[in-house]
Amino acid sequence: MPLFVDPLFISIAFGHLMVDIFNASRPVLLAYLGLSETNIAIISTIYIWVSALTQPFFGWWTDRFGPRWFAALGVLWMTIFYSAALLLPGNAGLLCLVIAALGSSSYHPVGTVQAALRGHDLMKERETTATSIFFMAGQIGHFVGPILTGLFLAWKGVPLLLIFPLVSLPVFFSLAYQLRANVPHPQYEKSKSYLKVGAGFIVVLAVVATFQSWVQSNMVNLMPKYFKDMGLAATTYGNMTGLFMGGSALGNVIGGTLADRHPKRFVASSALFLAAIPIFIISKIGWSNWLYLLVPLAGALTGAVHSIMVVLAVRIIPGGMALVSGLALGFIFSSGALGLLLTGPIMEQRGFPFVLTMTTALVLIASPLALMLKEK
Secondary structure: OHHHHOHHHHHHHHHHHHHHHHHHHHHHHHHHOOOOHHHHHHHHHHHHHHHHHOHHHHHHHHHHHOOHHHHHHHHHHHHHHHHHHHHOOHHHHHHHHHHHHHHHHHHHHHHHHHHHHHHHHHOOOOHHHHHHHHHHHHHHHHHHHHHHHHHHHHHOOHHHHHHHHHHHHHHHHHHHHHOOOOOOOOEHHHOOOOOOOOHHHHHHHHHHHHHHHHHHHHHHHHHHHHHHHOOOOHHHHHHHHHHHHHHHHHHHHHHHHHHHHOOHHHHHHHHHHHHHHHHHHHHHHOOOOOHHHHHHHHHHHHHOOHHHHHHHHHOOOOOEHHHHHHHHHHHHHHHHHHHHHHHHHHHHHHOHHHHHHHHHHHHHHHHHHHOOOOOO
């Protein structure tokens, strides 16, 4: 596949990997620090909102000034403030952790656009496949990030996490070099792939994307606390979080590839319906070795929908490509975080199995709605 030998795409993919390793270490770190379910939900929601709600602004600036420094400096920004979060005690460290989210906000719109453009140029307009591979790189970061975070915390504690910032520095230099042409992004309304749809399509897409994001937020942010309260080690709940996102990474590529060959609405609806099975079983069995199969399966089926939602969203909003990507990603991430703000206190009162039962209902509602996303 030409993408895998393209230096620009490789740099963009590694940048996404590094950004989401930073992002993915947060839930395990917060659980390790002993925060309550409500506090984890609040800090995670603020973190996600800081990242999500500012993405359209970074996208708008990128469309006008070019992608180079918004990608490269996004990685460097996370490197600096993540390091500060590890070195500063108490609330000062948590504040720096939240500020680090702006680097993720800067990176995601430009990275998404660059991936789509490379897919258009190198893969005969297969933007969904290219975008899904880009998202897979980020979700691999979500896979290895929690696992490595759990291992490092169990071995030497918080200071060992400074390995992440050290590894990210070469990624910064690679991005700055590969994007040196700094070509502004095209406008989506001038693209033949731009979709003209009604208000009903937009509302349904927003609901499905919200529920899919909410489901993943529940699993990623609250599952570590659930296993920690069982008395399990940081390595175990780090591994479980990593397995969920590893499954999500694989499902994202499979879903994106299938959506380039079959109607996107059928792929999304089928994946969401099937996701209800492992999520519901997880809610009933407590700790079991079966979780090593069920957790990544739940991640794969919910993750299969992500790139489909993003591609549909960016194709119905006219404007600069990075602005449109920022709006789409910002909405998806922030809506999931809003749901997390609700389920965090519910978990504290009713427990994680009850939250998982709610999560099962979310995918079962979203599945038939996804069938309404008919492209003209």
